[in-house]
Amino acid sequence: MKQRECDVVIVGAGFSGLYLLHRLRGLGFSVRVFEAGAGVGGTWYWNRYPGARCDVESMQYSYSFDEALQQEWDWSERFAGQPEILEYAEHVADRFDLRRDIEFDTTVKSARFDDMTGRWAIETETAKGGEALIAKFCIMATGCISTAQIPDLDGLSEYTGGTYHTGQWPHEGVDFTGQRIAVVGTGSSGIQAIPVLAAQADHVTVFQRTPNYSLPSQNGPMTEEYARQWKENYPALREEQRYTIKGSIRDLNDVPAYSVSAEERQAVYEKRWQIGGTGFLGAFNDLIVDREANETAAEFVRNKIRQTVRNPQIAELLAAKGYPIATKRICVDTGYFETYNRNNVALVDISETPIEKAVPQGLVHAGRTYEFDSIVFATGFDAMTGTLFRIDIKGREGRALRDKWRDGPRTYLGLMSEGFPNLFTITGPGSPSVLSNMMVSIEQHVDWVTDCLVDMRSKGREVIEPDLQAEDDWVEHVNVTAHKTLYPQSASWYMGANIPGKPRIFMPYIGGVGPYRKICDAVVADGYRGFRFEGDAAKEAAAD
Numbered sequence: 001m002k003q004r005e006c007d008v009v010i011v012g013a014g015f016s017g018l019y020l021l022h023r024l025r026g027l028g029f030s031v032r033v034f035e036a037g038a039g040v041g042g043t044w045y046w047n048r049y050p051g052a053r054c055d056v057e058s059m060q061y062s063y064s065f066d067e068a069l070q071q072e073w074d075w076s077e078r079f080a081g082q083p084e085i086l087e088y089a090e091h092v093a094d095r096f097d098l099r100r101d102i103e104f105d106t107t108v109k110s111a112r113f114d115d116m117t118g119r120w121a122i123e124t125e126t127a128k129g130g131e132a133l134i135a136k137f138c139i140m141a142t143g144c145i146s147t148a149q150i151p152d153l154d155g156l157s158e159y160t161g162g163t164y165h166t167g168q169w170p171h172e173g174v175d176f177t178g179q180r181i182a183v184v185g186t187g188s189s190g191i192q193a194i195p196v197l198a199a200q201a202d203h204v205t206v207f208q209r210t211p212n213y214s215l216p217s218q219n220g221p222m223t224e225e226y227a228r229q230w231k232e233n234y235p236a237l238r239e240e241q242r243y244t245i246k247g248s249i250r251d252l253n254d255v256p257a258y259s260v261s262a263e264e265r266q267a268v269y270e271k272r273w274q275i276g277g278t279g280f281l282g283a284f285n286d287l288i289v290d291r292e293a294n295e296t297a298a299e300f301v302r303n304k305i306r307q308t309v310r311n312p313q314i315a316e317l318l319a320a321k322g323y324p325i326a327t328k329r330i331c332v333d334t335g336y337f338e339t340y341n342r343n344n345v346a347l348v349d350i351s352e353t354p355i356e357k358a359v360p361q362g363l364v365h366a367g368r369t370y371e372f373d374s375i376v377f378a379t380g381f382d383a384m385t386g387t388l389f390r391i392d393i394k395g396r397e398g399r400a401l402r403d404k405w406r407d408g409p410r411t412y413l414g415l416m417s418e419g420f421p422n423l424f425t426i427t428g429p430g431s432p433s434v435l436s437n438m439m440v441s442i443e444q445h446v447d448w449v450t451d452c453l454v455d456m457r458s459k460g461r462e463v464i465e466p467d468l469q470a471e472d473d474w475v476e477h478v479n480v481t482a483h484k485t486l487y488p489q490s491a492s493w494y495m496g497a498n499i500p501g502k503p504r505i506f507m508p509y510i511g512g513v514g515p516y517r518k519i520c521d522a523v524v525a526d527g528y529r530g531f532r533f534e535g536d537a538a539k540e541a542a543a544d
């Protein structure tokens with residue numbers, strides 16, 4: 001294997017990797033990006049299932065780092081669909097000439113820290129072989145929900161029809177016309193895909209393990225006026241976004257649910273329902289901390305389902321119960337519940353009895369064999385840690401990341417883990433990441449990391465690593481903060497509950513995007529409190 005060297009290796013060319021490359025290259029670092037896919041865009045490259053769409057408004061789910069970019073790009077809808085977001089990622093890659101430093105169809109298999117040299121040895125794999133590369137810094141821009149999860153069903157390899165996962169959708173699309181199809185899973189992906197699949201296929205059978213709360217997007221074409229309002233005020237609005245709790249500007253009603261009458265509460269929910277999107281959850285300020293308050297929102301959504309779905313038994317099966325609304329990732333849909341009024345859609349409740357097995361002609365559940373031409377798995381991802389664990393990451397003294405994180409991820413600020421010097425994670429566990437508008441969280445992490453690398457270079461510092469105590473304190477803080485909310489009460493992928501055997505730990509940081517940013521900034525202002533450095537002491541003294 002030939003060996004090259006560079007300052008920074010970035011793994012992943014989604015929105016995190018692209019912005020990292022742009023910033024670091026502009027600052028004079030030598031950078032290589034490795035991307036398993038054949039193109040840029042990450043999530044939006046892989047998740048091409050019909051109906052895939054963003055649920056953060058387009059004007060907010062976009063980069064803020066370049067004023068000309070945000071002025072020149074026009075979004076066609078209030079909530080952009082996957083093809084348009086992918087087009088945007090491709091535009092960014094071309095506009096900033098990023099592709100020349102990205103190696104596509106290249107999977108990073110291992111990253112090992114060499115204690116003697118203080119460098120990372122990275123090994124890649126391609127169809128033609130692989131390569132070893134030495135880098136001072138390694139940045140995992142590998143995404144939080146990028147490793148698709150297909151259930152380990154007995155007999156699946158003998159099934160003779162087509163099988164698809166929403167997160168690994170064929171680029172050429174799939175024509176389901178005239179087919180009987182199964183959809184397994186009713187999370188955000190399933191809920192987006194089912195109405196579109198039902199319009200195309202002959203028949204759709206949905207296998208539902210847990211019903212989900214879903215809000216209507218009320219999506220529509222972007223109006224010129226709305227886009228203009230944003231574009232004229234982008235700098236101020238972007239700054240405001242950065243200090244919000246969710247990374248999005250939403251109308252938050254800062255009063256508790258029970259501070260108003262039942263009628264008024266209904267009216268508040270109804271108004272937000274009609275506006276559409278996740279703004280519904282801003283109806284009252286205690287919905288994620290007070291179970292009774294939460295129940296008022298949950299029951300409102302259930303009643304909407306009961307009003308929409310004609311068959312009362314199906315409506316009751318679809319109405320989520322037993323866990324608070326928003327504690328599993330809230331879904332946003334276009335005509336999801338209405339789809340169950342179609343003659344060609346059936347719902348199978350598998351909450352009590354799991355799918356037994358696959359057979360050559362379909363799936364067996366509760367003793368009945370269902371025949372399908374295709375099965376669509378909308379069964380989610382091994383989130384937050386799964387993608388990192390698929391890379392053989394070894395830190396000081398050969399310690400494996402998967403061993404260190406055996407009982408749950410351990411990071412300082414979601415940025416680094418003790419024992420793994422010069423290894424950063426963008427939107428890693430322990431940061432707001434998946435609880436936020438991720439564009440805002442991505443930009444904040446990329447800026448923090450690149451500023452850190454510039455600071456180290458100016459001071460002659462070679463190695464950065466968090467202190468164990470700082471990390472332990474942060475892990476504790478992340479945990480305590482989560483348990484002040486209702487989130488840990490549901491079996492969500494935030495808790496690792498969708499993967500058999502995964503530790504049940506609330507992985508993202510729920511303290512909010514703005515407060516978290518302030519913490520990260522204060523750490524820097526305090527001389528990178530909680531981190532230690534190795535390097536050129538003389539140069540450092542001169543720089544200070």
Ligand code: FAD
Nearest residue numbers: 012014015016036042043054055056107108142143437438
């Ligand atoms: P990703 O986009 O996941 O990119 C990571 C890249 O790393 C991938 O291309 C992957 O191939 C590559 N990679 C991973 N491991 C390796 C390896 N070992 N070697 C080489 N390459 C590797 N967020 C929101 O804020 N709002 C939304 O509405 C929203 N909608 C979503 C809808 C879907 C269907 C999904 C799945 C996610 C959604 N998200 C949303 C989250 C979304 O993942 C982020 O918004 C954002 O796109 C993440 O960008 P990223 O670059 O950090 O990661």
Ligand code: N01
Nearest residue numbers: 053054055151185186187188189190209210329378379380
């Ligand atoms: O995955 P999920 P997803 N047998 O894990 C079921 C983002 N996203 O791809 O709830 C039967 O949410 C599982 O059941 P249960 C967003 O962050 C955003 O839909 O575990 N069923 C569940 O119903 C989202 O949260 C958008 O009981 C099984 C479903 O499969 C994240 O990506 C759109 C099963 C998986 O739901 C992941 O969403 C799409 C089994 N063995 C995605 N295993 C937006 O609109 C799992 N399930 C922004």
